[in-house]
Amino acid sequence: MLSRTVWALCPASAIMSTGTFVVSQPLNYRGGARVNPADGSGTEKAFEPATGRVIATFTCSGEKEVNLAVEDARAAFRTWKKKSGMERCRVLLEAARIIRERKDEIAAVETINNGKSVFEARLDIDTSWQCLEYYAGLAGSLAGEHIQLPGGSFGYTRREPLGVCVGIGAWNYPFQIACWKSAPALACGNAMIFKPSPFTPVSALLLAEIYTQAGVPPGLFNVVQGGAATGQLLCQHQDVAKVSFTGSVPTGSKIMEMSAKGIKPVTLELGGKSPLIIFSDCDMPNAVKGALMANFLTQGEVCCNGTRVFVQKDILDKFTAEVVRQTQKIKIGDPLLEDTRMGPLINGPHLERVLEFVRLAREQGAKVLCGGDPYVPEDPKLKGGYYMTPCVLTDCRDDMTCVKEEIFGPVMSILSFDTEAEVLERANNTSFGLAAGVFTRVWQREWPSDHRVLLPTQDSVCGDGGCGVCVLTAGRPKEEHPGTQQHDFQMLNVDLGAFEKRLYFQLSQQGAGRQSLELPPLSHA
Ligand SMILES: NC(=O)c1ccc[n+]([C@@H]2O[C@H](COP(=O)([O-])OP(=O)(O)OC[C@H]3O[C@@H](n4cnc5c(N)ncnc54)[C@H](O)[C@@H]3O)[C@@H](O)[C@H]2O)c1
Ligand SMILES: O=CCc1c[nH]c2ccc(O)cc12
Numbered sequence: 001m002l003s004r005t006v007w008a009l010c011p012a013s014a015i016m017s018t019g020t021f022v023v024s025q026p027l028n029y030r031g032g033a034r035v036n037p038a039d040g041s042g043t044e045k046a047f048e049p050a051t052g053r054v055i056a057t058f059t060c061s062g063e064k065e066v067n068l069a070v071e072d073a074r075a076a077f078r079t080w081k082k083k084s085g086m087e088r089c090r091v092l093l094e095a096a097r098i099i100r101e102r103k104d105e106i107a108a109v110e111t112i113n114n115g116k117s118v119f120e121a122r123l124d125i126d127t128s129w130q131c132l133e134y135y136a137g138l139a140g141s142l143a144g145e146h147i148q149l150p151g152g153s154f155g156y157t158r159r160e161p162l163g164v165c166v167g168i169g170a171w172n173y174p175f176q177i178a179c180w181k182s183a184p185a186l187a188c189g190n191a192m193i194f195k196p197s198p199f200t201p202v203s204a205l206l207l208a209e210i211y212t213q214a215g216v217p218p219g220l221f222n223v224v225q226g227g228a229a230t231g232q233l234l235c236q237h238q239d240v241a242k243v244s245f246t247g248s249v250p251t252g253s254k255i256m257e258m259s260a261k262g263i264k265p266v267t268l269e270l271g272g273k274s275p276l277i278i279f280s281d282c283d284m285p286n287a288v289k290g291a292l293m294a295n296f297l298t299q300g301e302v303c304c305n306g307t308r309v310f311v312q313k314d315i316l317d318k319f320t321a322e323v324v325r326q327t328q329k330i331k332i333g334d335p336l337l338e339d340t341r342m343g344p345l346i347n348g349p350h351l352e353r354v355l356e357f358v359r360l361a362r363e364q365g366a367k368v369l370c371g372g373d374p375y376v377p378e379d380p381k382l383k384g385g386y387y388m389t390p391c392v393l394t395d396c397r398d399d400m401t402c403v404k405e406e407i408f409g410p411v412m413s414i415l416s417f418d419t420e421a422e423v424l425e426r427a428n429n430t431s432f433g434l435a436a437g438v439f440t441r442v443w444q445r446e447w448p449s450d451h452r453v454l455l456p457t458q459d460s461v462c463g464d465g466g467c468g469v470c471v472l473t474a475g476r477p478k479e480e481h482p483g484t485q486q487h488d489f490q491m492l493n494v495d496l497g498a499f500e501k502r503l504y505f506q507l508s509q510q511g512a513g514r515q516s517l518e519l520p521p522l523s524h525a
Contacts, residue, residue, distance in 0.1 A: 016108040018336045019381045021048065023056040027201050027225050028065065029208035031072050032218025037065040041229055044198045049115030049344040050335055052384030058201060060226030066193075066233040069222040073164040073191035074239060076219035081161050081189040085140040088187055092136035095214035099129040099179075099207075106206055108336065110175050113202045115343040115386070116298045117335045128179040135187035142188065142500075158503045161189030162265070163241035165499060166234045168255070169204070170247045171197035171346055172301040172408075178204045181244045182211075182221055188499040190241075191220045195234060197247075198227045199346055235259060242499065245269065246303075248406075249432075267498050269303065271406040272434025275427035276306025279420075279440035280315045287439035288322045291412065294437055296330060296390050299345050300354075300410035304435035308403055309414045310423050316416045320394055323412070324369045327390050333377045344386040345409060351386040354409030358391055361402035361413070366393040372411065398426055406432060 023046075026034040040059030048055050061069075080088070099106065106128075107121035114121070144157040167181035178194050185192045196204045204223045211221045224230060228251075235243050235258040245255045246269040259266040276294050278287045294306035311319050335343030345351045351374070358372035372391035376383060390410035396403050402413050417423040427436065 016105075016112065016336060018048070018050045018112070018334050019053065021055055021109070021112045023202055025205075027056060027058045027205060027223070028061060028069075029205055029221075029223035030065075030069050030219065031222075032212045034205065034209075037061045037224070038068055039064040041226075044201075044225070044227065046113060046199065046201050047347060048112050049346055050112070050385045051381055052348070052386065055113065056201060058225050060198070061224040061230045061233075063233055066224060066230065066237060069193050069224050070164055070237050070239050072219035073193055073222055076217045077161070077163055077189075077191040079217055080186075080191065080220050083189065085142050085187075088189065089136045089139040091211075091215040092132050092139065092183065092187060095210050095216070096129040096132035096136065098210045098214060099125065099132065102206070102210070103129070106175055106203060109203050109206060111335045111343070113200045114171065114174060114298075115335055115346060116301075117340045117343050119338065119341070120298060121335075124173055124176045128176045131176075131179050132183045135183040139187040155504060159188070159500050160503050161500055163190060164239055165190045165192050165242040165244060166237075166240050167192055167194040168231050168234070168243065168245045168247065169194065169196045169200075170303075171199040172298055172303070174200035175203040175207060177246050178207050181246070182207070185244070185499045186211075186216065186220065190499055191222075193222045193224060193234060193240075195224050195226060195231055198225065201225050231255075232258065235264075236262065238262065240264065242266070244498070247271075265498060270434070271408070271432065272303050272305070273308060273404065273406050273430055273432035274304055274306045274435040274437070275308045275310055275430075276437040277417075277423055277427060277439070278309065278311045278315070278319060279438070280312040281441045282315075282439035283441065284315070284319065284322070288319065288326060290437060290439055291319075291323055292326055292330075295412040296327070296342060296410050299342055300390070301346065301408050306435070306437045307407065307411070307413060308427070308430075309412055310417050310427060311414055312423075313416050313418055316414075320369065320392070320414055323414070324392050327392050327412075328370050330390055332375055332387055332389065334379060334382060342390060342410065344382075345388065346386070348386055350409070351388060354407055354411065355388060357402055357405070357407045357409070358393070358411060361393050361396070361400060361411075364400045364402075365395060365397070366400060366402060366413070367395045368392075369394055398429065404430070404432075 026036045028035050028037050037059050039062035041062050043057055043059050045054045046056040047053065103122060103125045107118055107125045110121040110124060111118045142159050144159055147155040149155055165185045169177040174196055182192045182194060194204055208221055208223050212218065234240060235255055242265045243255055243259050244267040245252055249270045252268040252270045256266055256268065276291060291309050330341050331339055332342045333340045345354060355374065358368065362368055369392045371389035373389050375387040375389050377387060388410065392412050392414065393402060394414045396413040396415045402411065403415065
């Protein structure tokens with residue numbers, strides 16, 4: 001890997017070009033340094049999706065390595081939990097500052113390992129340091145409560161960290177997920193062991209190094225690499241207090257089962273098949289822009305994508321034509337180039353899976369208006385990459401596979417509807433609810449408060465805090481939507497509660513109170 005000195009001297013874009021990056025340093029991080037794992041079960045390769053090239057080979061951590069990571073994290077937790085909120089705040093702010101300073105470099109690494117355009121990766125890094133700043137701000141103001149009791153007694157609550165928390169990440173937002181999980185955990189005084197997806201093992205190491213540089217004690221944030229087996233060792237470890245997971249529904253269910261066995265709290269951020277409803281009174285250019293964003297950002301590999309696009313019948317043709325026109329203009333290619341808007345999918349098997357969804361959609365009666373084919377860019381070094389053309393499907397029905405299942409690729413399914421009542425019924429008819437978007441000018445009328453557009457139908461929510469109903473405003477000021485439950489498209493993670501426990505203490509101040517609260521002796525002499 002290029003040395004940090006080189007990175008510091010040149011802008012990342014000047015020294016990073018597709019087809020050149022390799023990682024030769026260890027990809028585990030423990031005790032404040034990169035380490036080779038103490039044991040392992042097999043090796044994995046990480047790819048550069050733009051070229052199909054291997055950029056790293058690493059060992060999947062075994063039981064010994066997981067135990068060492070937990071031990072180190074426990075030791076660091078003992079000091080970190082005693083820090084005041086202000087002290088933790090300072091460290092997190094410093095980490096945020098470094099991320100901001102190294103934004104271009106981190107974004108380039110993210111692009112190389114994930115395939116998303118560098119333009120988008122930079123936005124991800126912005127939301128990463130912003131997340132650290134946000135939790136830094138909260139750390140200093142975490143406080144318990146004081147409760148007055150009868151007879152002059154009082155009770156109080158203390159907010160206590162849980163201990164060693166495990167973060168398990170998906171591959172679509174590798175650096176951002178590591179930040180969104182670790183920032184609230186560390187702000188509350190916990191330690192974290194983070195396991196990235198084996199497809200994207202690289203950028204979490206940059207975060208680990210930044211935390212160390214910022215003053216996080218060695219061992220407080222460790223990285224272990226591996227897949228399902230390593231993840232299981234982490235979830236089942238008796239000294240792990242909590243698991244925060246981002247990934248698919250089937251894996252989430254397994255994580256919940258393992259956590260239940262250990263009575264561990266768990267946060268799950270899972271998949272979705274979210275509806276995007278376009279009413280005929282919408283601002284059309286805005287709605288088209290929203291539909292493109294909600295389906296094609298990060299090659300469509302986004303959990304809360306609005307992939308079921310319900311369009312009111314009287315604007316269906318006009319809306320669809322404009323969506324297709326703009327989709328065909330999306331520039332596909334080398335994701336490190338500034339004007340590229342769509343890079344490759346994460347890997348070969350995933351590309352095949354997405355193309356298969358398109359084939360099946362056609363077979364089931366959907367019309368492919370554009371895209372849905374493998375794509376080979378002209379640049380010879382990109383020939384081995386995992387590209388496809390973004391796809392718009394129409395004539396879709398609710399019972400089609402492309403409408404029911406999460407595709408996690410650049411495939412938009414357009415469905416038509418007549419009435420509001422009908423579309424609400426159909427949009428809610430999924431076990432895969434995660435987010436929802438609505439384009440309408442209905443805010444100009446009074447939108448009654450019980451007129452919540454959609455509710456997620458599963459408990460998996462986006463971001464630790466949960467986004468619930470997610471209205472994609474595509475740049476429209478929030479004030480224009482009174483009565484809707486508003487969330488920006490980019491949301492912050494606000495669930496501190498998941499990373500701490502509240503302890504309730506009852507104290508007695510005066511004689512009378514002391515008497516009434518005295519416990520009977522625990523044993524009789
Ligand atoms: N709701 C959200 O916030 C959110 C965000 C990003 C991605 N996602 C979802 O993630 C999915 C795509 O990510 P993915 O393919 O990496 O998901 P995945 O479930 O295959 O893997 C996610 C992580 O879990 C690990 N893992 C796999 N099996 C495990 C097991 N048995 N025990 C412990 N860990 C295990 C993997 O190694 C990986 O690190 C999509 O469904 C997407 O919607 C959700
Ligand atoms: O992919 C789903 C939405 C999303 C984007 N970035 C992040 C980071 C962490 C999450 O839990 C969800 C998401």
